[in-house]
Amino acid sequence: MSIGIAAVGLQHGHVHNMVKALRDAGATLLWVYEPESELVPPFVEAYPEVKIARTLDEVLDDPAVHLVIGTTNPADRADLGIIVMQHGKDYACDKPGLISFDQLEAVRRVQAETGRFYAVHFGERYDSPATVKAAELARAGAIGDVVQTIGTGPHRFLGHIRRPAWAFDKQNFGGVINDLASHQIDQFLYFTQSQNVEVVQSQVGNFKHTQFPNFEDFGDLTLRSEKATGYIRVDWLTPPGLATWGDGRLFVLGTDGYIELRKYIDITGRPGKDHLFIVDGESARYIDCADVPLPYGGLLIQDVINRTQSAFDQSRCFLTCELALTAQSNAVQITPKT
Amino acid sequence: MSIGIAAVGLQHGHVHNMVKALRDAGATLLWVYEPESELVPPFVEAYPEVKIARTLDEVLDDPAVHLVIGTTNPADRADLGIIVMQHGKDYACDKPGLISFDQLEAVRRVQAETGRFYAVHFGERYDSPATVKAAELARAGAIGDVVQTIGTGPHRFLGHIRRPAWAFDKQNFGGVINDLASHQIDQFLYFTQSQNVEVVQSQVGNFKHTQFPNFEDFGDLTLRSEKATGYIRVDWLTPPGLATWGDGRLFVLGTDGYIELRKYIDITGRPGKDHLFIVDGESARYIDCADVPLPYGGLLIQDVINRTQSAFDQSRCFLTCELALTAQSNAVQITPKT
Numbered sequence: 275m276s277i278g279i280a281a282v283g284l285q286h287g288h289v290h291n292m293v294k295a296l297r298d299a300g301a302t303l304l305w306v307y308e309p310e311s312e313l314v315p316p317f318v319e320a321y322p323e324v325k326i327a328r329t330l331d332e333v334l335d336d337p338a339v340h341l342v343i344g345t346t347n348p349a350d351r352a353d354l355g356i357i358v359m360q361h362g363k364d365y366a367c368d369k370p371g372l373i374s375f376d377q378l379e380a381v382r383r384v385q386a387e388t389g390r391f392y393a394v395h396f397g398e399r400y401d402s403p404a405t406v407k408a409a410e411l412a413r414a415g416a417i418g419d420v421v422q423t424i425g426t427g428p429h430r431f432l433g434h435i436r437r438p439a440w441a442f443d444k445q446n447f448g449g450v451i452n453d454l455a456s457h458q459i460d461q462f463l464y465f466t467q468s469q470n471v472e473v474v475q476s477q478v479g480n481f482k483h484t485q486f487p488n489f490e491d492f493g494d495l496t497l498r499s500e501k502a503t504g505y506i507r508v509d510w511l512t513p514p515g516l517a518t519w520g521d522g523r524l525f526v527l528g529t530d531g532y533i534e535l536r537k538y539i540d541i542t543g544r545p546g547k548d549h550l551f552i553v554d555g556e557s558a559r560y561i562d563c564a565d566v567p568l569p570y571g572g573l574l575i576q577d578v579i580n581r582t583q584s585a586f587d588q589s590r591c592f593l594t595c596e597l598a599l600t601a602q603s604n605a606v607q608i609t610p611k612t
Numbered sequence: 613m614s615i616g617i618a619a620v621g622l623q624h625g626h627v628h629n630m631v632k633a634l635r636d637a638g639a640t641l642l643w644v645y646e647p648e649s650e651l652v653p654p655f656v657e658a659y660p661e662v663k664i665a666r667t668l669d670e671v672l673d674d675p676a677v678h679l680v681i682g683t684t685n686p687a688d689r690a691d692l693g694i695i696v697m698q699h700g701k702d703y704a705c706d707k708p709g710l711i712s713f714d715q716l717e718a719v720r721r722v723q724a725e726t727g728r729f730y731a732v733h734f735g736e737r738y739d740s741p742a743t744v745k746a747a748e749l750a751r752a753g754a755i756g757d758v759v760q761t762i763g764t765g766p767h768r769f770l771g772h773i774r775r776p777a778w779a780f781d782k783q784n785f786g787g788v789i790n791d792l793a794s795h796q797i798d799q800f801l802y803f804t805q806s807q808n809v810e811v812v813q814s815q816v817g818n819f820k821h822t823q824f825p826n827f828e829d830f831g832d833l834t835l836r837s838e839k840a841t842g843y844i845r846v847d848w849l850t851p852p853g854l855a856t857w858g859d860g861r862l863f864v865l866g867t868d869g870y871i872e873l874r875k876y877i878d879i880t881g882r883p884g885k886d887h888l889f890i891v892d893g894e895s896a897r898y899i900d901c902a903d904v905p906l907p908y909g910g911l912l913i914q915d916v917i918n919r920t921q922s923a924f925d926q927s928r929c930f931l932t933c934e935l936a937l938t939a940q941s942n943a944v945q946i947t948p949k950t
Contacts, residue, residue: 417851421819421849422830422832422845422847424762424764424843424845426863428865428870474813474815474944475812475813475834477834477841481867482756482867492760494760494834494841494843496813496815496832496834498944498946500948500949503815503832503946505762505832505843507762507865513870513891513892513893514894515893515895515896516896521870521891525764527766527847528849529820529849530851531851531853532766532849532851532859534879541872541889541891541896541898542889542898551880553850553851553859553879554851554853555851555853556853557853558853558854558880559880606836608841610838
C-alpha cells in the first residue's frame with residue numbers, strides 16, 4: 275500500500291528532493307499546483323505522470339491525495355499547511371516551515387485539532403546519506419554520549435542564479451537563522467536527543483551584500499540542553515572558487531570519540547559528497563556514505579498510512595521551528611558600522 | 613647582537629618550545645632554575661650549555677639575563693613575572709599567563725611601572741607553521757575582511773602520562789577555558805585585529821572525567837567585536853584512536869573566502885602536521901605549511917633589544933588573558949546532573 279501526493283508550490287528546487295524521496299519510496303505523484311505558471315512545464319517534464327491542477331481546491335478535494343508537499347514562498351507555508359490539514363491531509367514543506375511565532379501558534383493548534391502532520395523537510399539530514407549514517411553511529415553509541423555538535427551551513431550567494439525576489443528580503447523568509455540554521459537545529463536535536471533546549475545566544479549580520487539592506491549573510495547561535503550544547507553558523511559567503519554550493523560540516527563530539535561530516539565536498543581531498551570521518555577508542559576511519567540509503571521517504575509514507583511518527587517527530591519539528599524563530603528574533607545585529 | 617635567557621620553571625614540556633624558539637634564533641640559554649629537582653637533569657641533557665641555578669636570585673642577579681622564560685605552575689606565573697620585571701628583565705611564560713583578575717591587575721600595574729614585557733607564549737600560533745601562514749594570508753587580504761573564526765582545541769586527557777597534580781584541580785590553572793581557550797582567543801584577536809571585544813557567552817562542564825570533581829573537560833565561548841565574531845571550543849575528550857594529542861582546527865571566514873587549518877593531523881588524510889586549505893574567488897587549494905618558518909623567537913629577541921612589540925603586542929596579550937578570565941568566571945556550568 276502506498277499514498278497519493280501532490281506538489282503545491284515550486285518556488286525552490288528543494289521540491290525535487292521532496293518528490294524524489296517519496297516517489298522513489300513508492301508514493302504516487304498525482305497533482306502539481308503552482309500559480310507562477312512558467313515553473314510548471316519543467317516540473318511536468320520531470321514527472322510526466324503528474325496532472326496540472328488549475329486551482330488549489332482541485333488538489334484538496336481529491337480524496338486520493340494523502341499528503342501535500344512543496345515549496346511555496348516561506349511566508350505562505352503555514353497558511354497552506356493549515357488549509358491542507360483542515361482538509362484532512364498531511365502536509366510536508368521545505369524549510370523554513372514558517373516565519374513567525376503567530377504562524378507557529380496557529381499551525382500547532384490546527385495540527386493538534388486535526389491530528390494531521392505538519393512536516394518540515396530538513397534536507398540537510400533527510401537527503402544527506404552522510405548525516406543519516408552519522409546519526410545511526412551516534413545513536414548506537416559509537417562515540418559514547420553526544421555532548422556537543424558544531425554545524426556549519428555556508429552557502430553560495432544566490433545573486434547569480436534565478437531565485438525569487440523574496441530571497442533578498444528577510445521579511446519573506448524570516449532571516450538567515452530561520453531560513454538556514456533550522457537544518458542545524460534539527461541536527462542538534464536529533465543527534466543529542468535533547469528535550470529542554472534554550473537559545474544561549476544568537477547573532478546576525480550583513481557583511482558583504484550591503485546592496486541588499488534587508489538581507490543577512492551571516493548568522494550564528496548557541497544552544498544548550500539538559501545534556502549537550504550546540505554551536506551553529508550559517509552564511510552566504512561561500513566564494514566562487516568552491517566547486518559546489520557550500521562546504522557544510524557537522525562535528526559531533528562524544529565522550530568516547532567524535533564524528534566529522536564533510537557533507538557536500540572534501541576540499542582538495544576525496545571526490546564526491548558524503549564523507550564521514552570517525553575517531554573512537556580504536557582508530558580514525560573514513561566512511562564513504564555515498565551509497566547509504568535514505569530512509570525518510572519510505573518512513574514518511576508509512577507514517578501517513580499508520581499515523582506513526584518514525585520519519586519525523588511532530589513535537590521535535592515544532593521545537594526546531596520555535597528555536598529557529600527564537601534565535602532569529604533575539605539575534606544581536608552585528609553588521610559592522612561603516 | 614643577541615640576548616641571554618634563563619628558564620625558570622619546568623612544570624610543563626612547553627618550556628622546550630619556548631627554549632627552541634629563542635635558542636634557534638640566537639638567544640643564549642644561561643640558566644635553569646626549578647625547585648623540583650628531578651626535572652632538571654633531562655633539561656640539562658637537552659641543553660648542555662645551561663648552568664643550574666641554586667636559587668632564583670642567582671638568575672635575577674645576573675645582568676647577562678635579559679629574558680626569563682618558563683613553565684612554573686600556572687598559579688605562580690604572575691608572582692614570578694612581577695619579580696622578574698621588577699628586576700628589570702622581561703618575562704615570557706607558558707599559557708595560561710595567569711589565573712585570576714587580581715593577578716592580572718598586579719601584572720598590568722608592574723608592567724606599566726617597569727616597562728618590561730610580560731609575554732604569554734601562545735604556542736598554538738607562535739609554534740604552528742600553519743597558523744603563521746594563515747595569518748599571513750588573512751592579513752594580506754587573501755580572503756577579504758575576516759568576519760569570523762571558529763577555533764577548536766581538543767586535547768587527549770592526561771591521566772595516562774606524567775603530569776603535575778595541578779592539572780586535575782581547576783583551582784591551579786583557572787579552569788578549562790582559562791587554560792586551553794586562551795590560545796583560540798589569541799588567534800581571534802590576531803586574525804580579526806579586533807579592538808573592542810566582549811564575551812557573549814561561555815560554558816564549562818565535566819562530562820567524562822567525573823572521578824576528578826574539580827576538573828573541567830569541556831568549555832566553549834563566543835566572542836564579539838566591532839567587526840567580527842569568534843566561536844571557541846576546547847575539551848579533554850580526544851579518544852585514544854587519534855594518532856596525536858588533538859585534532860586542533862581553525863576556520864577563518866572572510867568576505868571573499870575562507871581558510872581551514874588542520875593543525876596537528878589530517879584525519880585519514882595527508883601525513884604530518886600543518887595542513888592549510890584555502891578557498892577563494894579562484895579555487896580551493898592545499899598548502900603544506902611544514903616548512904613555513906616561525907618568526908616568533910627572532911622577533912622577540914629583537915623586541916627585547918629594541919623595546920619594540922613585533923613578536924607580540926603587550927596590550928593584546930593582556931586583553932587575551934582578561935577575556936579568558938572573564939569567559940571562565942562567567943561560564944555557565946553545564947555538567948549534566950546524574
